[in-house]
Amino acid sequence: MGNKQNKTNSTELTPKHISLLKANTKYSEKEIREWHAGFLRDCPSGKLDKKKFVEVYKQFYPNGKADNFCKFAFDTFDANNDGSIDFEEFLLAISATSQGDIDDRLAVAFDMYDISDDGQIDQKELTKLLTAMYDLVGETDRKGDKDPKHRAQEIIAKLDVSGDKKLSKQEFIAGCKNDPVIRKLLVPNV
Incomplete structure (x- = not known):
């Protein structure tokens, strides 16, 4: 907020991003900001790479081997195929897998x-x-x-x-x- 730079970076949440995410999910602006803060805590660069993605899954499935499953999930959520998941891709994936009909x-x-x-x-x-x-x-x-x-x-x-x-x-x-x-x-x- 209040940042008047012309160029956005991967950690910035602009009004345009918020509008897009509100239109494509059922999250409120407050919820989007909360998800964003948590995402940046875990991924300060604003990008979630495959290694970190696997680490997160391993926390949910400590007795299993997450690597193979994560490869398929990661490739699905990395919508632009750039080798990382940015906040938009992350929130749209969370929304589709938890909020959708x-x-x-x-x-x-x-x-x-x-x-x-x-x-x-x-x-x-x-x-x-x-x-x-x-x-x-x-x-x-x-x-x-x-x-x-x-x-x-x-x-x-x-x-x-x-x-x-x-x-x-x-x-x-x-x-x-x-x-x-x-x-x-x-x-x-x-």
């Missing part, structure tokens, strides 16, 4: 699972994500029904309406909404 939140999960960015999730992608999720929560028993490859096969067989052995965004969202067991596995916070 179920369709919005499932869409974000789909985007993270669609590693190849081709608009489809195939068995290989789903297996990688399930493995990363097991690592994250410290799940070591991966035999039988818990085998990620077997689990991915089952999920795709159950949700794949078109029969192409892949999941479109619509199939993923509809399937997760209609099957609470699969939803809890693939999108635990929804």
Whole structure:
């Protein structure tokens, strides 16, 4: 506030940024400022890099291995692909995963699972994500029904309406909404 510089830096929260974030989230200006202060406490440069992102996740999942899962999550949230997450990307990601309606939140999960960015999730992608999720929560028993490859096969067989052995965004969202067991596995916070 009161800073009349023409050039903005990555730690500044301008009225334009606040307006943009208010328009794209359900946060009030006060909440946006609180999130921003916390973000800068953790990331004084105004940028969250992959290493710090993994550190944060490790605090939430101390018994798991966060590295693989974080790679997928980080790449999803780094919207401009510059190798870091700035405050706008951070708050929009937090909002989409915590404030959005179920369709919005499932869409974000789909985007993270669609590693190849081709608009489809195939068995290989789903297996990688399930493995990363097991690592994250410290799940070591991966035999039988818990085998990620077997689990991915089952999920795709159950949700794949078109029969192409892949999941479109619509199939993923509809399937997760209609099957609470699969939803809890693939999108635990929804």
